[in-house]
Amino acid sequence: PVRAQPGEPWKISSISSSLRAIIRLRRQYRVQKKSRLHLELPREKSSELVHARVLQRQLSLNRASLFETSQYFTFDTSVEQYAMKKCRRKKNRRKSRIVLYPDKTKRYLPTEEKSKAKRCLLLLIVIIFFQILNAIENLDDNLQKYDLDGLEKTMHREVFGQKVAVESIMELLKDYLATHIHNKPLVISLNGPTGVGKSHVGWLLAKHFLSVMDNDFVLQYFVMHHCPNGVAPLTCETDLSKKISDMVTRAEMEEKIPLFILDEVELMSPVLLDTLSRFFEPNQTNEFLNAIYILISNIGGGEITKFVIQNASAELLHQQRGGEELLSIIQPVLIDAHPLWKSADIIPFVLLEKSHVINCFLEEMRREGLYPDQKHIENLASQLSYYTTGGKQYSKMGCKQVVAKVNLLYLGCLG
Ligand SMILES: Nc1ncnc2c1ncn2[C@@H]1O[C@H](COP(=O)(O)OP(=O)(O)OP(=O)(O)O)[C@@H](O)[C@H]1O
Structure with missing residues (x-):
């Protein structure tokens, strides 16, 4: 290097010559360094690589041990980052897998459209x-409106020896009165021998429906009373038709179902039966479809008496099966009497046993305010005539004579 002599001032030329010397020296040093690196590279590089790998492994071991042994909360995110990286790497690996699709199918899932x-x-x-719920509520409303549970209790309490008949009547009423919309009127025919409670049931039904329906929607029609001998059949026909038409029209306005109880049907003229049968048809206006008819007659009573006596020993009579069998016997008899019974549900009333007659006496005497002892009642019941068969006694006249006997007793007491 060219130095300035002491005391001599610095010259620009001397500075530039020394700079150039420095640059030259640096270049030479670099060239030498490069050539040395080229010569030593293979050996040094491998050792450096080994060193780097050892370091890397140590680092990963440290991380793994940290990840496994970390038990305490730490702000050191290196562990999580490592785990996330690992996870991402796995995902990437999974993504990169090649999926082979069949040639003709779509290569993507169809977009889900809101159907x-x-x-x-x-x-x-x-x-x-909601409609089902509403219908169930309406059914309950209707059944409550007519208090059919109350009627059932009364019937079981006040009708003796006709369990199957009472159950069948109640079932038909419950089914029919559950709704106000019908495609045909309900026609129930009570048939059986004399004094077994057919008219009695008619009275109970009339009393009950008169009490549950505010207005007068019950008609009790007794042929001997409303159409006595000597009155022209046409007059009776017009009168009955008018009574029925008026009542169904009034009842329809109040959404009620009227009840027609026709007693002594066996005494009705064929003309009157024809008239009646027209009201039972399904092809009529609504008001005529929403009505209940109870036909009471002793037609088929002879067949029922015979059946009961023949099956006295069997329990069949007080079972549903017995009722069905009896029905199959009397149905053809009734249809033969008049085709109107084709549209009717027939309920056979069976003969009453002596125990039932005793109950009739008890009930009638209570009604009259008499309270006799059991022996006295049994005595009275024994005065009636019975069919004795299969170890049982069936009253020939049912409870028909009970009222008359009690009346005599009552008069005797008064006397
Ligand atoms: N099963 C019964 N349960 C309670 N009482 C009855 C029964 N059967 C008859 N009675 C009583 O006997 C009386 C006469 O019976 P009811 O008039 O009901 O007989 P019926 O079957 O209609 O006979 P008929 O066909 O002769 O008219 C009734 O008023 C009732 O007091």
């Missing part, structure tokens, strides 16, 4: 559900 049909179906289900 209108599904929504409609759901709405429909909800509507149906």
Whole structure:
């Protein structure tokens, strides 16, 4: 290097010559360094690589041990980052897997569209559900309106020896009165021998429906009374038709179901029966479809008496099966009498046993304010005539004579 002599001032030329010397020296040093690196590289590089790998491994071991042994909360995110990286790497590996699709299919999942049909179906289900709920409530309302539970209790309490008949009547009434919309009127025919309680049931029904319906929607028609001998059949026909038409029209306005109880039907003229049968047909206006007819007659009574005596020893009579069998016997007899019975539900009333007659006596005497002892009543019951068969006694006249006997007793007491 060219130095300035002491005391001599610095010259620009001397500075530039020394700079150039420095640059030259640096270049030479670099060239030498490069050539040395080229010569030593293979050996040094491998050792450096080994060193780097050892370091890397140590680092990963430290991380792994840290990850496994970390038990305490730490702000050191290196562990999580490591775990996330690992996870991402796995995902990437999974993504990179090649999926082979068949040639003709779509290579993507179809986009899920919101189905209108599904929504409609759901709405429909909800509507149906509410309609069912509403219908159930309406059924209950109707049954409560006519207090059929109360009627059932009364019938079981006050009608003796006709369990199957009472159950069948109640079932028909419950079914029919559950709704106000019908496609035909309900026609129930009570048939059986004399004094077994057919008219008695008619009275109980009339009393009950008169009490549950505010207005007068019950008609009790007794042929001997409303259409006595000597009155022209046409007059009776017009009169009955008018009575029925008036009542169904009034009842329809109040959404009520009228009850027509026709007693002594066996005494009705064929003309009157024809008239009646027209009201039972299904092809009429609504008001005529919403009505209940109870036909009471002793037609088929002979067949019922025979059946009861023949099956006295069997328990069949007080079972539903017995009622069905009896029905199959008397139905053809009734249809033969008049085709109107084709539209009727027939309820056979069976003969009453002596125990039932005793109950009739008890009930009638209580009604008259008499309270005799059991022996006295049995004595009275024994004065009636019975069919004795299969170890049982069946009253020939049912409880028919009970009222007359009690009346005599009552008069005797008064006397
Ligand atoms: N099963 C019964 N349970 C309670 N009481 C009865 C029964 N059967 C008859 N009675 C009593 O006997 C009386 C006469 O019976 P009811 O008039 O009901 O007989 P019926 O079957 O209609 O006979 P008929 O066909 O002769 O008219 C009734 O008023 C009632 O008091």
